[in-house]
Amino acid sequence: MRRILLSFFSPLMILSCSLDDLPDDINQKSTDYDKEMRYLVEDISTYAKDINRHFLIVPQNGVELITTTTTTTGPVDETYLNATDGIAQEALFFGANGIVDEPTSTSETRRLQTYLDLAKDEGDRILITDFASIIRNVDDSYQDNEDAGYISFAADSEALDNIPPYPDEPFNVNSRDIDSLGEASNFINIINPRLYSTPEEFVDALSETNYDILIIDFFFNGETYTQEQIEQLKEKENGGRRLVLAYINIGEAQDYRYYWKSYWYNTPPEWLLGEVPGEPGNYYVKYWQQGWQKIIFGNDDSYIYMIVDAGFDGAYMDGIDAFEYFDSSDY
Structure with a gap:
């Protein structure tokens, strides 16, 4: 700590x-909640890269942490960005208020891009997940992100549970071997496999795509993927090699995860707080406390260790913006 x-x-x-x-x-x-989230990301990065120096760290949302003051005019936090390989953001152009095809306001897009461009200038790859299903919006999303120098995915479902039928091939499809985020031209974010009956069905479906990066949950309905399945996912249908990142929420506890204890509902550990409004099964945590951090990283039973050990290329880390809840409330 x-x-x-x-x-x-x-x-x-x-x-x-x-x-x-x-x-x-x-x-x-x-407690400085902003700093504590930066520290958590940095410590996870150090731990994971000590095991595999090529392991990728990509935090999603909470882009305000890119500056030391969390303001658009503040200085870049170089230590934080040095600990990350990419920065991810949802709904930059489409998906405002969690609504598919809802345009994000110009002012909010510009605010977010101020932070994202600071990270891009420091060498981080920017990954945008927009939410759009209307063909015109999908096309605009991909083009706007490319114009900004980002790679993107237009999800047609807020649940991130399917391979969109449009476009037929990933934007800027290619057959190159992808060994780093900087070499990627596209990705798919499909962390909810609920439409697939088995891990094999899910893996086979993704194997038949040509995305440069796959972002999936570490588990399929609580079951881990085999080493053979992960290796299968790392090959595009056209034969090129790609990256596979595992989703993990480091800022919230989830009651459907392997670490959850049934008695926590009535007798929660000191670091576990109330349920997140509008997100059943997700709970706020005091992410700066050792009890939670031991679950996430630092030992052979930790979440991050399992992701690295399984052979994933990196961690796609959600819950980064949890600091906003603590900054705005007395909890």
């Missing part, structure tokens, strides 16, 4: 202590 220095207005005494050692009321008041 990160450590802080507390001064009690005495020139004779400066106390160094861990956040976890502080009483709850002091801990809450002294």
Whole structure:
């Protein structure tokens, strides 16, 4: 855990202590939620890359963390960006308010792009998931993102549960071998396999596509993929090699995950808070506390270790914007 220095207005005494050692009321008041989320991403990156130096780290949303002040005019947090290989954002052009085909306001698009361009200028690849089903909107989404220098995916379902029928081939389809995010021209974000009956059916369907990057959940209905299935996913239908990233939520607990204990509903651990409104099964967590972080990374039983060990090329990390909840409430 990160450590802080507390001064009690005495020139004779400066106390160094861990956040976890502080009483709850002091801990809450002294926690910098923005920094703690940056620290979590950075620590996950260090841990994963120590196991596999080529492992990719891509946080989604919460792009305000790109600057040290979380404002568009603040200086770039180079330590944070050095820990990431890409930055992902949802609904940059389409999908406002979680509605497919709803255009994002020009002002919000510009605000988000200010952060995204700072990351792009530092060498991060920008991955945009827009939500569009009308052909005109799909075409505009791909073109607008390409004009901005980003790669994108136009999902026709908010659930991210299918391979869109349009376009017939991925935007800027190619048969190149993709060994880094910078070499990719497109991707698909399909983290919900609910329309598929078995892992084999899901893997076979994706294997018949030519996307440069696949973003999938680490589990299929609680079941992990075999090494053979992951290797199968890494090959495009046209023979080119591609990247496969595993989705993980590091800012919220989910009651359908392997780590969830049934007694937590009545007797939750200290770091587990209430259910996220509008997201059944998702719970706020004190992501800066050791109890939660031990679930996510740092040991052979952790979520990130399992993703790296399974052979995925990287982690696509959701829940990054959880800091906004803590910044705006007393929870």
